[in-house]
Amino acid sequence: MDNSVEYNMENKATDDNEVYVESSADDAVSVERHEGRGRGRGRGRDRDRDRDIVEKEFIEKLVKLNRTAKVVKGGRRFSFSALTVIGDRKGKVGFGFGKANDVSEAIRKSIDKAKRNMVRLPVKNGTIPHEVTGLFKASRVLLKPACSGTGIIAGGPVRAIMEAGGVTDVLSKSIGASSQYNVVKATFDCISKLMDAKTVSRNRGKSLNELWG
Numbered sequence: 001m002d003n004s005v006e007y008n009m010e011n012k013a014t015d016d017n018e019v020y021v022e023s024s025a026d027d028a029v030s031v032e033r034h035e036g037r038g039r040g041r042g043r044g045r046d047r048d049r050d051r052d053i054v055e056k057e058f059i060e061k062l063v064k065l066n067r068t069a070k071v072v073k074g075g076r077r078f079s080f081s082a083l084t085v086i087g088d089r090k091g092k093v094g095f096g097f098g099k100a101n102d103v104s105e106a107i108r109k110s111i112d113k114a115k116r117n118m119v120r121l122p123v124k125n126g127t128i129p130h131e132v133t134g135l136f137k138a139s140r141v142l143l144k145p146a147c148s149g150t151g152i153i154a155g156g157p158v159r160a161i162m163e164a165g166g167v168t169d170v171l172s173k174s175i176g177a178s179s180q181y182n183v184v185k186a187t188f189d190c191i192s193k194l195m196d197a198k199t200v201s202r203n204r205g206k207s208l209n210e211l212w213g
Contacts (some may be wrong), residue, residue, distance in 0.1 A: 058086045060111060061160040063095075064180045065103065072108050077101075084110040085157075086118075087164025093191070094118035095161070095184050119188065120143055122196040126168035129200050134190030139182035144171040157183045161191075 047146055064083040069076045080103050087093040094117045096108025122129050127145040132143045141158060146169040152162050154172040157180050162170055195203075201211045 044168040058115070059164050060165055061085045061155050062107065063160055063184060065106075075094060080106040082106040082110040083184065084114055084162045085164050085184065086111060086114045087121075087161075089164065089166040091121050091123045091142055091166055092118050093121050093161055093165040093188075095188065097181070110175070111163050119191055120189050121165035121167070122194050123166050124197050126166075127170055128167065128194060129197055130195065131195050132185040132190045134188070134193065136182050136185035136189055138177035139186045141183060141186040141190055142173040142175065143187075145169075146171045155183075156180070158187050165191075 030165065047154045062082060062084055064081075066081045067083070068079050070079070079099060079101050081097065081099045082103070083095065083097050084107060085093065085095045086188075094114040096110040096113030096115075096117065098106045098111075100106040100109060126148060128143055129145065131142075131144045134143075146153070148169055150169040150171070152159050152167065152170055152172075154162060154170065155174055158174065161184065162172075173181060174186075177183075197208060197211065201208050
């Protein structure tokens with residue numbers, strides 16, 4: 001054994017009243033110091049718990065993430081665009097499109113825009129009230145109500161919107177261009193044309209119980 005290496009066990013002894021806890025988050029390592037009495041331990045946890053409840057109020061679904069490259073003198077510069085759908089699973093949905101030089105920033109921008117542009121999706125017994133067709137440019141989306149147990153018969157963008165809005169049974173068909181952004185816009189055109197149960201029953205001259213059973 002090399003005599004130049006010495007192990008000083010006394011330096012490793014710590015005070016009984018102090019405990020050092022290391023916690024790592026991604027690339028950063030933070031060292032938190034807690035006293036033996038536990039003074040102020042619960043307040044930070046309560047704030048984190050409240051923040052988690054606010055974030056979980058909406059379900060977020062990333063529909064598309066695109067990367068573009070621009071060739072400049074020093075090399076290539078990358079930028080990202082994100083298309084996100086959010087909803088509370090109780091009849092409110094929205095979508096947003098954000099661009100940034102970083103992936104997380106692009107997603108954050110799209111989520112913020114989606115929260116500002118939320119609309120009401122009429123849902124009764126887990127399905128939509130009636131058949132509807134939405135159109136945006138070369139994309140067309142057809143939505144039909146379905147009985148309980150059918151599930152969401154839809155592709156990626158339409159499925160994300162229906163799940164975020166709280167629809168559990170629906171039939172859909174995407175006709176025309178398959179651009180995800182256009183399909184999302186066409187689906188929201190369908191939502192804007194949907195009438196709620198009270199409006200449909202009033203137009204048909206039936207009561208709400210007769211219409212929905």
